[in-house]
Amino acid sequence: DAGVIQSPRHEVTEMGQEVTLRCKPISGHNSLFWYRQTMMRGLELLIYFNNNVPIDDSGMPEDRFSAKMPNASFSTLKIQPSEPRDSAVYFCASSYQAMNTEAFFGQGTRLTVV
Amino acid sequence: QKEVEQNSGPLSVPEGAIASLNCTYSDRGSQSFFWYRQYSGKSPELIMFIYSNGDKEDGRFTAQLNKASQYVSLLIRDSQPSDSATYLCAVNPGGGNKLTFGTGTQLKVEL
Numbered sequence: 001d002a003g004v005i006q007s008p009r010h011e012v013t014e015m016g017q018e019v020t021l022r023c024k025p026i027s028g029h030n031s032l033f034w035y036r037q038t039m040m041r042g043l044e045l046l047i048y049f050n051n052n053v054p055i056d057d058s059g060m061p062e063d064r065f066s067a068k069m070p071n072a073s074f075s076t077l078k079i080q081p082s083e084p085r086d087s088a089v090y091f092c093a094s095s096y097q098a099m100n101t102e103a104f105f106g107q108g109t110r111l112t113v114v
Numbered sequence: 115q116k117e118v119e120q121n122s123g124p125l126s127v128p129e130g131a132i133a134s135l136n137c138t139y140s141d142r143g144s145q146s147f148f149w150y151r152q153y154s155g156k157s158p159e160l161i162m163f164i165y166s167n168g169d170k171e172d173g174r175f176t177a178q179l180n181k182a183s184q185y186v187s188l189l190i191r192d193s194q195p196s197d198s199a200t201y202l203c204a205v206n207p208g209g210g211n212k213l214t215f216g217t218g219t220q221l222k223v224e225l
Contacts, residue, residue: 031211042217103213105157
């Protein structure tokens, strides 16, 4: 398996623009997680899905952020409108929906909002 | 109180020494504990996990868990310069399958 695939790897956008990050989980995994990593706050869980259903979105910072998982092999994280404070590395991870299972991370998307 | 706490470091150890990384967590319902390693500019990768109280060894790495004290540690024996990275502790609060991470400890292994 190719692992968790994220795109784009890097994104530079202007404040106010819409940004869409994409993720393809590992085939067979039925849990998907979106994390944001910054120097100040570390790795924060934004939202996670089990079997394509959002289970916990309490980490989504505000209404400008939204996430979807239309099928088992694809998820998006959208920021509209983007702000400079959204600049971070966004990771997608996937795992089996079971207790005590590790999450496998994608390579991340480095987002810069200017 | 943060859910998962780690000393940010940097922790500097000489090559060949034992590096000891520590983590505390707040949710007593947590049942599994993970150590991830993250090199600069890369994604986190799993080193090892532990579920039961006591020690678990895997090569040069030993994870230690004390649920009564809500404490997890990672020991790296015979530290190598290639071990220089940030080590992230993760737990699953409430026993579900989501992982909550600490902010990580930066380890530097010096020649």
